Amino acid sequence: MRDVDAxxxxxxxxxxxxxxxxxxTEQLHLLLAPGVRIEQTRRRLAKLRAEGLVDRITLPQAGRTRVWFPTSYGAQIAGEWPELRGRRPSRTASxxxxxxxxxxxxxxxxxxxLAFVQDARRRGDICQPLDWIPEVHHAFGGGEAVIPDALLYYRKGSDGRGVMLRAFVEVDRATMGPERLGAKLGAYARLHAHVPTSAPGTRRRPAGLxxxxxxxxxxxxxFPRLLFILDGTGPTGVENRTHALYTAAGQLAPDALLGVPVLAAALTDLLRDGPCAPVWRPVQDPDQRIAWSH
Structure with missing residues (x-):
């Protein structure tokens, strides 16, 4: 595209x-160019807006925060780039x-x-902005699917040889009841166990395969670890939701999600201490506090 530098x-x-x-504006600035003045980020966004690639709204709250989003044209152009091919979210607000x-x-x-990207920079790990992929659709038969809020890729160390960590991230802002939140664990367990079956009328699988x-x-x-990040309530609400996940984990079959870390953290703790700090509670043993990469 002519107007976007290669x-x-x-x-x-x-x-x-x-x-x-x-x-x-501030989130984009910290994700993309924290080492320069934020005015440069504002000019860059204004340029992209003039080219019809992005647009913005202004939230009515104090401070009149500007929220940027891609236009349909911008999404079409970027969707042709190799780094986004096959990785676009299931729906784009345009x-x-x-x-x-x-x-x-x-x-x-x-x-x-942003919290994961910034923590990786501080720790010398690798988590680039595009290593966070929202709403990746995972179907597992019968019309069911799991669509996490994000799929996270995070590599320990900076030499490219460290351990690659993957996580399904669920951000809960208390817009659903604790039981519905806990039910998500059952959906992930079904995804974990799902083995595709042959379509009716297909030939039987040859022996020996x-x-x-x-x-x-x-x-x-x-299987990516499961990270539940809880927001929208005070400490009591976080406890209730963590307990709902604990109850849901106890109702799964003994071999369900076997070996898959399932962790919950309060958003306030994560933003204060960083996501790599021991702010995570294993839902099977919520009295513990561990690092998500443990």
Missing amino acids: GGTDRMALAVLVQYRMAT DRTAVRLRAGHGLTVTEVA EPPQEEWRRHYPL
Whole structure:
């Protein structure tokens, strides 16, 4: 595309907005160019807006926060780039009304992404802005699917040889009851166990071939760990929701999600101490406090 520099921050700004769906000016600045003055980020976004690639709304709260999002044209252009091909979220908010209605949850998810990216920079790990992929659709038969708020890739160390960690991230802002939150664990357990079956009328599998494997193994060498980030309530609400996850974990079959870490943390703790701090509670033993990469 003529108007977006081939390898610079303009291109990355549009790619992040397409992948994340929305972000404030400050979030984009900290994700993309924290070492320069924020006025440069504002000028870059104004340029992309003049080119019809992004647009913005202004939230009515104090401070009149500007929220940026890709236009349909911007999403179409960026979707052709190799770094986003096949990785776009299941839905993109490309008009002002949709962004306004989703801003509370969408900006919280972006804030969590920023926390992981910034923590990786401080620790010398690798977690680039595009290593956070919202709303990756995972179907597991019968019309059911799991769509986490984000899929996270995070590599320990900076030499490219460290351990790669993957996580399904769920950001709960108390917009659903604790029981519905706990029910998500059952959906992940079904995804973990799902083995595709042959369509009716297909020929029987020849003898001697390996038996079919779980569908998720086509995408991940290990099932991603599950991270539940709880917001929108005080400490009592966080306790209630953590207990709901504990109860749901106890109702799963003994071999369900075997070996998969399932952790919960309060958003306030995560933002205060960083996501790599021991702010996470294993839902099977919520009295513990561990690091998510433990």
